[in-house]
Amino acid sequence: MARWDPFGQGLQRPLALSSSVLLQPQRNYRAALCMELTKPLVVHDIPSTSLQPHEGSGMEFAGDVMETGIGVTNVKEGDRVIGVTSTKALAEEYIADSKLLWAIPQKIPYEDAAALPVSYGTAILALEHRAQTQPGETVLVTAAAGATGLAVVDVATHVLKAKVIAAAGSDRKCHLALQRGAFQSVNYSKTSVREEVKKLTANKGVNVVIDTIGGDIFKEALHSLAWEGRIVVVGFAGGTIPSIPANLLLLKNISALGLYWGRYRDQDFPVFSSALSSAVLHCQEGRIKPHVGAVFKLEEVNEAFAHVTQRKSTGKVVISIT
Numbered sequence: 178m179a180r181w182d183p184f185g186q187g188l189q190r191p192l193a194l195s196s197s198v199l200l201q202p203q204r205n206y207r208a209a210l211c212m213e214l215t216k217p218l219v220v221h222d223i224p225s226t227s228l229q230p231h232e233g234s235g236m237e238f239a240g241d242v243m244e245t246g247i248g249v250t251n252v253k254e255g256d257r258v259i260g261v262t263s264t265k266a267l268a269e270e271y272i273a274d275s276k277l278l279w280a281i282p283q284k285i286p287y288e289d290a291a292a293l294p295v296s297y298g299t300a301i302l303a304l305e306h307r308a309q310t311q312p313g314e315t316v317l318v319t320a321a322a323g324a325t326g327l328a329v330v331d332v333a334t335h336v337l338k339a340k341v342i343a344a345a346g347s348d349r350k351c352h353l354a355l356q357r358g359a360f361q362s363v364n365y366s367k368t369s370v371r372e373e374v375k376k377l378t379a380n381k382g383v384n385v386v387i388d389t390i391g392g393d394i395f396k397e398a399l400h401s402l403a404w405e406g407r408i409v410v411v412g413f414a415g416g417t418i419p420s421i422p423a424n425l426l427l428l429k430n431i432s433a434l435g436l437y438w439g440r441y442r443d444q445d446f447p448v449f450s451s452a453l454s455s456a457v458l459h460c461q462e463g464r465i466k467p468h469v470g471a472v473f474k475l476e477e478v479n480e481a482f483a484h485v486t487q488r489k490s491t492g493k494v495v496i497s498i499t
């Protein structure tokens with residue numbers, strides 16, 4: 178049964194194979210369902226489905242394995258796990274592909290564990306796999322107090338030993354990013370990212386940019402890169418997809434890179450899986466600590482979405498199933 182459920186994430190494919198314990202056919206579980214696009218989600222009771230021979234019952238982001246199918250070796254009944262999916266995560270139960278489950282140690286609370294897969298998987302792949310961030314380099318991260326942003330601050334500072342300039346849209350968010358490890362911050366609702374980065378780096382610029390906003394903030398960040406800098410396009414939270422003037426890449430020998438975390442699951446699973454395993458290990462060993470800014474009940478799922486879309490959230494927002 179799933180204990181915790183982060184936004185929009187969960188377990189997608191059937192978990193593998195079990196034998197002994199089958200779900201009680203009469204049992205129901207609660208799930209937040211999209212009945213109609215653009216309308217609020219509706220929490221419904223749904224009958225549990227029995228496992229097929231190739232399936233097990235799991236949960237999405239963080240929770241306990243209820244049963245597994247024959248042939249599942251990486252997790253067993255009772256294990257605490259995290260997992261990933263595209264949809265169907267907002268529910269008490271989910272049947273998951275065991276390949277997409279990672280066991281979590283006892284010392285990591287469910288809430289923290291639920292905050293790891295997407296944000297930390299993205300941060301690790303963006304910083305390490307794509308930008309090849311080196312110790313001592315300077316990293317500029319936009320929307321730095323968001324879920325991805327704070328994960329980038331955490332990994333860059335505490336794992337890669339880089340120096341982070343956190344760019345965010347309010348003093349409160351800048352302050353949080355500084356508390357979580359950034360060494361400088363820029364409030365882009367008050368000042369220009371480009372001008373501020375110039376001052377903070379003595380005109381040298383930053384080595385790496387991780388951008389989740391797009392639009393004008395992306396352009397300012399692009400101009401803030403140093404010689405042989407790397408900019409990683411991660412998202413367009415601001416709603417505008419920017420264009421890149423190719424001359425800027427040429428003049429400073431800059432690399433513009435993209436990162437689509439979920440595609441690694443299908444295109445290069447070892448890379449995808451290794452990022453998640455690293456996130457769990459770093460968390461277990463105390464190098465990183467996810468920031469869960471708010472926890473909502475399943476019945477409050479629409480309030481939780483509003484909290485995010487109204488830009489009130491910091492770090493990860495978690496839906497608690499218990």
Ligand SMILES: NC(=O)c1ccc[n+]([C@@H]2O[C@H](COP(=O)([O-])OP(=O)(O)OC[C@H]3O[C@@H](n4cnc5c(N)ncnc54)[C@H](OP(=O)(O)O)[C@@H]3O)[C@@H](O)[C@H]2O)c1
Binds near residue numbers: 321344485
């Ligand atoms: N490529 C990938 O694999 C990947 C993985 C994860 C996420 N993403 C994308 O990255 C983006 C951030 O994801 P997240 O999970 O970090 O989201 P989040 O926690 O909701 O943070 C998004 C932040 O973006 C900033 N923002 C700027 N303009 C905004 C606007 N017009 N509306 C809403 N927010 C705005 C806000 O911070 P300020 O108030 O400080 O500006 C907001 O807190 C999303 O677009 C998401 O789809 C991509």
